[in-house]
Amino acid sequence: MHSRAPAEPYRHSFESTVDRVDGRQVVLSETFFYPEGGGQPADRGLLGDTEVVDVRDDDGKVVHELAGEPAFAAGDTVHGSVDSEYRTYLMGAHTASHALYGAGRRLLDDLGYGGFGISDEKVRVDFTTPTDIGDETLAELERLTNRAVWESREVTWEQLPREEALARDDVAFNTKTEEGVTGETVRIVEIDGWDVAACGGTHVGNTREIGPVTVLSRSNPGEGLTRVEFAVGPTGIDRRTREMVAARDAARALDTQVDSLPDAVERLLEEREQQTEQIRDLREQVIQARLADLRDATVTRDGREWLAGSVPSDDANALAEFAQELVDGTGAVVALVGESGNYLAVATDGSVNAGAVVDAVTAEFGGGGGGDDTLAQAGGLGAAPEEVVAFLREGEFEL
DSSP, X not given: OOOSTTTOTXXXXXXXXXXXXXXXXEXXXXXXXXXXXXXXXXXXXXXXXXXXXXXXXXXXXXEEEEXXXXXXXXXXXXXXXXXXXXXXXXXXXXXXXXXXXXHHHHHOTTOEEEEEEXXXXXXXXXXXXXXXXXXXXXXXXXXXXXXXXXXTOBEXXXXXXXXHHHHOTTXXXXXXXXXXXXXXXXXXXXXXXXXXXXXXSOOOSBGGGTOOEEEEEEEOOXXXXXXXXEEETHHHHHHHXXXXXXXXXXXXXXXXOGGGHHHHHHHHHHHHHHHHHHHHHHHHHHHHXXXXXXXXXXXXXXXXXXXXXXXXXXXXXXXXXXXXXXXXXXXXXXXXXXXXXSOEEEEXXXXXXXXXXHXXXXXXXXXXXXXXXXXXXXXXXOSOHHHHHHHHHHOOOXX
């Protein structure tokens, strides 16, 4: 006994004989509850006075999982009530996935169907296509889908002989669905003049019943797949409203109109880049000035000149470059500490082992690092920069 929901999706109330009761699991002689499958969730509702929490297909039998053990028994007649609001949402959401696929037929090359799924908040459709689905293509998918909704296209379904369905080039098959087509017939759902697909789900009779479709995002869940997620009906309206409020707030903050936001943002990014470049130049000047001061602030350890100090930078790689630059210019042992005290770079001409200096500092202040004879670095030091510098200048440690 299969569900009659796909054939009669608008039927929300029915009477049926109870075939079997096994604890909270119930099988009926006939049901209009849709069992979970093919990406569509199970219907919700009541059998008698007991909530139906799950519906599944078990070897051709539709099993209704109840919230508790029912008051009825095998042989009784029970009233079934499908949650009409949820069923209506599922019908619209499922048909919307077909409408979106139909839009994809018009925009994407070598289009294939990789599956779909419905949740309470959104719907996903997985495409297989070599076409890069960028922002403009995503917006066009949404526009065409909503156009199909607005045009009030009729939605119909029928059973076709298996071989006839598989031979049709216009019928979209989920790869898994196609491989599993073993029955004598295949159910075909068609949006008039827009899309044709093999599908066993529940659908609206006209695309106008879908309501607004709002594309939310795209992603790549696997090789060769592009996932498009969207919201349908009230959820989509709420999402679009939030986006409009955010866009108007942004436009007001930038003293422009919503339509001019891209240009305003581009100008803002250019200004930020210019300011960032200016800050970078000023910071470089400050660092170079500090390095110049350090050249005149050397100390002698074991007969060798040591140049140790802090610079206003916490870029570990930059510290290493600065230290190497000073070694090349002075021949001294150079140890530079970042302004937070967390980072250290040591460069030498090889007469002092740079890695050994780093080991001595991390042994004293924690952190970790490494390097070779002429260049080594450390991070995560647990001290202020002046403490590290004092240790490098005056501390006792063996190399």
